[in-house]
Amino acid sequence: MNPISKKIINKLSQEDKTELKSEKVELAILDNLKKYASGLNKYQNEGDGLVKRADRLKTELDETQKAIYKWSDVGESIANDIVKDLSKFEKSAKELGISPGSVKEYINAEKAFKEFSKLEQKYQKIAKEL
Numbered sequence: 684m685n686p687i688s689k690k691i692i693n694k695l696s697q698e699d700k701t702e703l704k705s706e707k708v709e710l711a712i713l714d715n716l717k718k719y720a721s722g723l724n725k726y727q728n729e730g731d732g733l734v735k736r737a738d739r740l741k742t743e744l745d746e747t748q749k750a751i752y753k754w755s756d757v758g759e760s761i762a763n764d765i766v767k768d769l770s771k772f773e774k775s776a777k778e779l780g781i782s783p784g785s786v787k788e789y790i791n792a793e794k795a796f797k798e799f800s801k802l803e804q805k806y807q808k809i810a811k812e813l
Contacts, residue, residue: 744813751810758803765796 769783769792776783783789 748810748813751806751813755803755806755810758799758806762796762799762803765792765799769793769796 769789772786772789772792773783776786776789
């Protein structure tokens with residue numbers, strides 16, 4: 684083979700290789716493009732699932748907040764009942780000449796009143812923060 688023919692064949696061989704590499708790259712890009720389209724449904728399903736979960740959690744949080752407010756109201760009601768009963772006891776104790784502070788049950792009821800009041804305020808604050 685003469686040197687010119689060899690150069691032509693080498694040149695053609697190099698061009699074919701370049702075209703094949705180019706075609707491989709183009710096919711790889713098409714594969715990537717296919718993945719985007721097929722991944723869309725999965726992406727959307729996952730996103731919709733998260734939105735539904737958020738809605739459920741929000742509903743649950745709203746219900747919990749209402750329950751905490753009601754529980755706080757229960758504590759307030761009990762505290763009010765304690766105050767009334769403490770007052771009645773104080774009046775009766777004075778009539779009998781007894782110091783209310785000397786009776787164990789009275790002291791414990793006063794402590795319970797303070798705790799009910801603190802908890803009622805605590806639950807109100809927590810519910811508001813939700």
